[in-house]
Amino acid sequence: MNFKVHLNSWLAEINTKYGYSHIEKAFTHLYIREFRDDHKLSEKFIRDHVVDNANDLGVDAIYVNDKDDLILIQSKYSYGDALLKKEIDKADSFISKYYGVNGRKENLLDKANSALKKILSTEVFTRKIKEVRFIYLCGSFSKEITSTLKNLESKFQNIPQDFYLDMYDIKLLDELYDPYSVDNQCDINVIGKEYYEHPEHSIEIEDNKEYKIRTKALVFTAQASSLKTLYEKWGDSLFEANVRNFLSFRKPINKSIKLEVEKNNRSNLWYYNNGLVAICEGFENKGTHIETKNLQIVNGGQTVRTIANVKFVEGSLGINVKLISVENSREIPSDVRKQFMTELAVNSNKQNPISTRDLKSNDIIQRELQKRFKEYNWFLQIKAGEEKIDSWKQDLKKIGNSVMNSTIVGYFISFFLQKTNASSGRTSLAFLDEEDGDEIMNYSNIFGNKGEYDQTFRKHLLSFFLSRKIEDYTKRDIIQEQFPFHANSTNMILALMGYWIYLNENQSERQNSYVEEKVRDFMNGRNFDVSKYVNMDKSSQAISLNFVSEIDKLLDFYTEKIHDKLSSEKIENQPRKIYNKFKAEGSVKEFSDYMRPTLMLRNLLLNN
Secondary structure (H helix, E strand, O other): OOHHHHHHHHHHHHHHHHOOOOHHHHHHHHHHHHHOOOOOOOHHHHHHHEOOOOOOOOOOEEEEOOOOEEEEEEEEOOOOOOOOHHHHHHHHHHHHHHOOOOOOHHHHHHHOOHHHHHHHHHHHOOOOOOEEEEEEEEOOOOHHHHHHHHHHHHHOOOOOOEEEEEEEOHHHHHHHOOOOOOOOEEEEEEOOOOOEEEEEEEEEEOOEEEEEEEEEEEEEEEEHHHHHHHHHHHHHHHHOOOOOOOOOOOOHHHHHHHHHHOOHHHOOHHHHOOOEEEEEOOEEEOOOEEEEEOOEEEEOHHHHHHHHOOOOOOOOOEEEEEEEEEOOHHHOOHHHHHHHHHHHHHHHOOOOOOOHHHHOOOOHHHHHHHHHHHHOOOEEEOOOOHHHOOHHHHHHHHOOOEEEHHHHHHHHHHHOOOOOOOOHHHHHHHHOOOOOOOOOOOHHHHHOOOOOHHHHHHHHHHHHHHHHHHHHHHOOHHHHHHOHHHHHOHHHHHHHHHHHHHHHHOHHHOOOOOOHHHHHHHHOOOOOOHHHOEEEEOOOOEEEEOOHHHHHHHHHHHHHHHHHHHHHOOOOOOHHHHHHHHHOOOHHHHHHHHHHHHHHHOOOOOOO
């Protein structure tokens, strides 16, 4: 069925069932029910947490999930870009008050409608929230609205609590949509004669307990080449119930699967891979193969697709399969059957995804960096949630001496690699090797190589403490009032600082135009003497910047010149355009060439 047709049918059903006053409420309800996988919520709970009425403060739905994350949703049901900036402004105000940036979070209760007020006071303020995620739903997002939302996300990136902003348009929801409608007969060849057959079991579905879903299950080792054959015959219809999208071979996990399969009879795939979870409407164990009816792979789609894209798969290569049969599939209503398949798919895929950052957390370079940060009374967080294990990490986090390695990566990229477009997505490239990611923003360029720990540590300290110096400067009230562009300026000023150091160390370049590659090669080269610019006293655990008075003058200079440059283009008070300008490719060259002559005239270089 066409997704839009199905979507309209879904919304009409929800609207009728819950008597919503307008379609946006049904759209919000549908998204929480069908497209969120961070919870197990009843329909009544969702209905009670859709607060889209007058005085909703820009929030159409709000709840705290099982992980103690605060989920906020704003939706506009339209196939066009119906989201208005005023709704984003409301959200900005909401988040500012929640974080205490513009008033106290309790101030939200003053104007909130009764439903929102109740949830805030009894469910949100009483919980220890770990992260805040604001989700925007719309048919599509215009460039202007997209930029405004990115500015909103950027504005709260330095809040101690993690803040994320997600945008879902109809196209993306279509990609996530799984219609569960299949008709196939699939034979899976088996390796060995060992099986585990789980006895028949009845499952109840929340809100539909009057129906009993009768299941039986079989665990066995499938022939990988047989799965390749199935995919070649049935394609992606095998994965209608799989909630995950396929990732390309450039993603490290899929690449490792492909490499393992290509080892053929030397492969350790059975040991290294989690295997598959599949559902069907009946199976028969024929000994050498399993006959299935209407097979769906709910977990392991990436593995099967990867195997299918290997030219030759050795017949002896096996992979573990848990096959679940719904014995009375056609005796229960389609919506109950669908709800069960949804819960099975979500829970089978519910393990936390391992980020590229976490995959590197046990690397010796990361552990050595963390050790050196600790020597100076700082906790470098190299893995999600690790502070829960060690008390010293908790203690340093409580006093504010904590920083994530993914955060310092962004500063390093701007300062040493001269790139100001290091968004959260791009900083993830820092934890990939060059062949898997980016030729500039890659693991060895940012974290060095084994044995270079001291130099790598000094470099990260310098860019990190410079960023703290810049942010302290730009947060001053007088600077905020006169130069509002500073909300997005840290990465740009860091890059300009790197160029300033390059000119200090390379006097012959002072008359030449800025060349990104030259600056980057010098700044990130082994000959750059980091200790000249940052001082470290291990005995007292003290870290300080050298040339502080010169840096202060430089910050005044950069503020003045950036403002002049933005004013000349008449965008000094347009945050969206400023953000885009700072992030644009070639922006560092543009600002550097604009400032270089005055930089020398003002005698702001160290070696004049």
